[in-house]
Amino acid sequence: MRVIKQSDGKKFHETVEGLLMDREAENNLPIGILQRMFENPTTEDAYLLHMDEDGLPVYLAMRTPPHLWILPSLESAEAKHIQCLVRYLFDHNYDVPGVLGEEQAVRWFLEAWKRLNPAKEARLHMRQGIFRLDELQPILPQEGKLVTAVNAHIPLIIDWLEKFGVETNERLISRQAEELAQDMVGTQRAHLWVVEDQPVSMANRARKTPNGATINGVYTPDLHKRKGYASQVVWALTKKLLDQGCEYCALYTDLSNPTSNSIYKKIGYKWIGNSLVYHFESKDPSSKS
Known part of the structure; x- marks a missing residue:
C-alpha cells in the first residue's frame, strides 16, 4: 500500500x-x-x-x-x-x-x-x-417567515456568529465571523426566521453534494430561545432545499445537547452515524x- x-x-x-x-x-x-x-x-x-x-x-x-x-x-x-x-x-x-x-x-x-x-x-x-432527512414531518406553524439574508443583515449575522462560536466552543468561527457572514450572505446561503420584521433565529445552507445539502450555523440568541424559532427556521430551510430538488438534507448535532437532537428528530431527521x-x-x- x-x-x-x-x-x-x-x-x-x-x-x-x-x-x-x-x-x-x-x-x-x-x-x-x-x-x-x-x-x-x-x-x-x-x-x-x-x-x-x-x-x-x-x-x-x-x-x-x-x-x-x-x-x-x-x-x-x-x-x-x-x-x-x-x-x-x-x-x-x-x-x-x-x-x-x-x-x-x-x-x-x-x-x-x-x-x-x-x-x-x-x-x-x-x-x-450526523442526521439525514428524506421526508419532512409537519410541525405546528408559528408566526414569522423564512427570509434569505441580505447585506443589511451582515452586522447582525457577524454578532450572532461570534456568539455561536462561543456557545459551541468553535473559536475559529468567532475569529472569522466577519468573513463568514459576508460569504454566507453573498452566496445567499444565510437564512433568518423573521417575526414582525425582527430576525429571531438563523440557519445556513452549507455544503451541497450531488444529491443533497447540509444545514449548519443554527443559532437563536438568548432573548428568543425556547420559543420554537430554531425548529421553524430549520424546518423552513429544509423544505426550501427539498423543493429546490435536493433528495435529502443533512446536519450535524452536538450529541451532548439533547435539546437540539430532539428538535431535529421531530422534524424528520434520522441518525445515520457519529463523528x-x-x-x-x-x-x-x-x-x-
Missing part, C-alpha cells in the same frame, strides 16, 4: 468520488469541499492524500488549513489504511492539529498517532451525530509536531 499526494483538486475528486458516494450523507463534508474545489479549483489550499492498493484507491484523507484532517466514512476502511496514513503524515512532518471524522477511523488514528508521537495529547472537542472531533496538544513545547 502506498500514499499518493495529489495537488490537483479535480483529479483527486475524480479518483475518490466513488469511495465517498457510497455514504454520501455521512461524507457530506469531504464531498462538499471537493465539489467546491472541482467547481473553483483556485479558491482553496488543501492537502489531498489517498491510499492506493493494487492500483486502486482504498482510503483518503484531506485537510484545508487551518482546519483539521478529515477522515471519511468508508465501508471498506481498515485499521491498516489509517496506520499507513499516520505513518506518512509523521514521516513527512505534516502539521496535524487534530482530526475529525467517522468514529472508528478517528479511534484508529488516535491509537496510531499516540504510538508515533507520545508527546502529543489528544483532547476530545466534540462528539457529533468525533479531536485536537492535538503538545505536552512538551519542544516535541515534534
Whole structure:
C-alpha cells in the first residue's frame, strides 16, 4: 500500500468520488469541499492524500488549513489504511492539529498517532451525530417567515456568529465571523426566521453534494430561545432545499445537547452515524509536531 499526494483538486475528486458516494450523507463534508474545489479549483489550499492498493484507491484523507484532517466514512476502511496514513503524515512532518471524522477511523488514528508521537495529547472537542432527512414531518406553524439574508443583515449575522462560536466552543468561527457572514450572505446561503420584521433565529445552507445539502450555523440568541424559532427556521430551510430538488438534507448535532437532537428528530431527521472531533496538544513545547 502506498500514499499518493495529489495537488490537483479535480483529479483527486475524480479518483475518490466513488469511495465517498457510497455514504454520501455521512461524507457530506469531504464531498462538499471537493465539489467546491472541482467547481473553483483556485479558491482553496488543501492537502489531498489517498491510499492506493493494487492500483486502486482504498482510503483518503484531506485537510484545508487551518482546519483539521478529515477522515471519511468508508465501508471498506481498515485499521491498516489509517496506520499507513499516520505513518506518512509523521514521516513527512505534516502539521496535524487534530482530526475529525467517522468514529472508528478517528479511534484508529488516535491509537496510531499516540504510538508515533507520545508527546502529543489528544483532547476530545466534540462528539457529533450526523442526521439525514428524506421526508419532512409537519410541525405546528408559528408566526414569522423564512427570509434569505441580505447585506443589511451582515452586522447582525457577524454578532450572532461570534456568539455561536462561543456557545459551541468553535473559536475559529468567532475569529472569522466577519468573513463568514459576508460569504454566507453573498452566496445567499444565510437564512433568518423573521417575526414582525425582527430576525429571531438563523440557519445556513452549507455544503451541497450531488444529491443533497447540509444545514449548519443554527443559532437563536438568548432573548428568543425556547420559543420554537430554531425548529421553524430549520424546518423552513429544509423544505426550501427539498423543493429546490435536493433528495435529502443533512446536519450535524452536538450529541451532548439533547435539546437540539430532539428538535431535529421531530422534524424528520434520522441518525445515520457519529463523528468525533479531536485536537492535538503538545505536552512538551519542544516535541515534534
